[in-house]
Amino acid sequence: MSAARVGVLVFPGSLDDRDMVRSLGLCGADVQTIWHKDARLPESLDGIAVPGGFSYGDYLRCGAMARFSPVMRAVVEFAGSGKPVLGVCNGFQILCEAGLLPGALVRNRDLKYVCQDVRVAVEDPGKLRAELPPGRALVMPVKHGEGAYVPDPDHKPRVAFRYVGGSPNGSTDDIAGVANAAGNVVGLMPHPEHATDPLLGSSDGAAVLRSFLAACVAARTRR
């Protein structure tokens, strides 16, 4: 079976895009970047990762501008076809703004940016289940100013990851990541792409990325 073909979106102000490309590559993916002005996605893409950063400067609400980017219409369609889409940090915020994931992310409880390692427990990561059995604990860093998850009151979220020992940002019910109803779109605040090398603190993030790639390949096989 050939490697999963994954596109990493690049918005003006994307910051973790290079790290996402590198880490997905280390996990075995065939990675390419997709510029925000591209209205059409490359052919035969298996999955899309939306990386962290401050898209368009995030001077408005985080991700609020990025959802209007030409590429996002194509991403919504792509997700609708059941293929995997992973959003990390700002990417999670963008997916919520675009309506691909329920709920929203708001300012951290103490109004300050926070950068630290956190422990999360896997609950229901949708189709990203290959190496993520429920209950598995993972150490990954968070780094964000607007990471407090607020669920949509009419729409109980499918919780993919939950902070263990309290959230660093005031998230409702310590939610760290969610999946959509179909399970192919997953967003989380912790950064798996910054946790793929024990030298840098943790390699637990590789399990998240490999599970994403496994879902990419599985979605292709089903077609």
Add this chain to the structure above:
Amino acid sequence: MSDPEVTDQLALEHGLSDHEIALIGEILGRRPTFPELGIFSVMWSEHCSYKSSKRYLQKLPTKGACVVQGPGENAGVIDVGDGNVAVFKIESHNHPSYVEPHGGAATGVGGILRDIFTMGARPLASLDSLRFGPLDDPHQRYLVRGVVAGIGDYGNAFGCATVGGEVTFHPRYRKNVLVNAMNLGIARADQIFLAKAAGPGNPVIYVGSKTGRDGIHGASLLASAEFDDDTDAKRPTVQLGDPFTEKLLLEACLEAMATGAIVGIQDMGAAGLTCSSFEMASRSGTGIEMDLDAVPQRESGMTAYELLLSESQERMLLVAEKGREEEIFAVFRKWDLDAAIVGRVTADGRMRVRWHGRTVVDIPVDPIAANAPVYDRPTAQPADFEERQKLDLAQLPAETDPSGALLQLLASPNLCSREWVYRQYDQLVGSSTVLRPGGDAAVVRIPETERGLALKTDCNPRYCALDPYAGAQHAVAEAARNVAVTGARPLAVTNCLNFGSPERPESMWEFAQATRGMGDACRALGLPITGGNVSFYNETAGEGAIPPTPTIGLVGLLEDVTCAVPAAFRAPGDDVILLGDTRSELGASEYLAVRHGLERGAPPALDLGAELRLQQLLADAAGRRLMRSAHDCSDGGAAIALAECAIRSGVGVDVALPAAGLPPEVALFAESCARAIVSCAPQDGAALLALAREHGVPAVRIGRTGGARIRIAPGVDVSLGEAHDVWARTLPEALG
């Protein structure tokens, strides 16, 4: 609106001296126009011309095997192997950060980032050296919050990891806080870009943000004069930062550089368009013709004077190969940034500027840029210099409560946990940070290689206040030691020299002493200085000056980054070894300041030979993977170093410090130099002690890690939990 008439009075108000006004008359053979007056005032300001410091800076060592580019460019460049170079520099943004802490600190970060990527390097790591007045002063707390948020907001949104720095509090920074920002980037050795305007006929292209009226005279009036009652009125001279645009500018510049169409490039920082164009032309022996009407403008009705002096951020000036302009424009269009041809390079060595169809500036480049006035200012040793270094240890009451002293020191603002600060910074973007903030030096991996760089900023202002010569030497030695404990070999130095008014002889004397000490220490340790920045006039009428603060930024190299050694203990049951000798000295120490409210005595004796031996031992031991942890003993002495190793790891410690003939407070809290606390697996203890003997470094096994207490004979026995608690809560309680 017409320009005001240029009179001597107006020139004086621009900060020029009578002598300088006469010199302008000689150079031009006429009175300057108003825009020309503006140019002279910024180009000859202390901030841009280094007129009071130049003769001292010329004596600093700048050569070394690793040096690719020494002082004089936007940043220094050193060879770090594998065909890579590190581009690095530290710079002050002190005055703006006091006037407007968030904006001042943010644009300080923005300015140093541009200095790095102007040279073709991708910024890899930032550090920030911060000095404030006492934490119990509400205004200082406002300044700390603003500065830290400003650094975070800019660096986090730009996407460069902030990996280290320092924060110190001292009453003499109350009216003049210091914000020194350092950045290091990586470039390929054969792809370095310089600030030159070569090739007559080549187009001069302006890229980045539009020009507005912000920051006019930031360099000349704000940074080149002491503060007085009108300081608040200077707020409009502080620039506004936009990290999002800077991120786009970074990507666009690196992409444009890759086209091969760029001849030279310089960021528009202090004194904006003026300084960048003059410096580029001066370095190439050329001239520039410029049309200000072509400059992208954010506001309407801007005068030539305003356009030339604006310090609007996120702008660059570049010279391209004639005929290849479109390649550059295509890149900047992609990133939605302005790019406009604003002039061309000429061969006649003159700066000609047109505005609204008229020539408003026509002056020779070199007499203004390269041959600015240089001063040999009078110096005078302060009257109390000898008195303040007197300290009789016999007069000091014996320490009866060593545990209490340890806890009091751990909770003190200068020794407590800095986590409140650095958790507001993205320490990780770029996936290179191997040792994060909170230890000694930070360690970052050089992308796509096995090597790592250790980075540290350092300066102990109390040492420098008591003896600027010794204090500056200590700053170099301690920065090098901090880098060495990670296992790295110290390579090169950048400096940020923060002082009072050069027009006051005592302050100029401090500058002379400190630069001499820095030069001597760098020579002894084999460290070239590749550049930096001087910030004078850090004083306020009626309040006095800051302590002399020659901040050192030091870079070291680890051949194998997986050998990097953290500061905190790793496991219970490890041997704990003290490297180096403890002397009977307490002068200038944290212990004296915190426990006795005394700020006096001579700084610890410095033995640079011992420092060098210690550095070599540490690099050798790290390379052989003999150490589990290594931490420098400095502020607060061996007891504080031990407590920090334990607190940060959650692993207790039980040791006895060598105390033969020393009173407990000296054994515990003396800040004797050339020392470190290391831990190792028990089976490696003998090898490590033998290696120390080989290197001529005194070494003694003082105990073991483990347990839930910090036990340090003589006299300290506290619970790990209590120590952690007092150490961790000081900044959050004060700052929220």
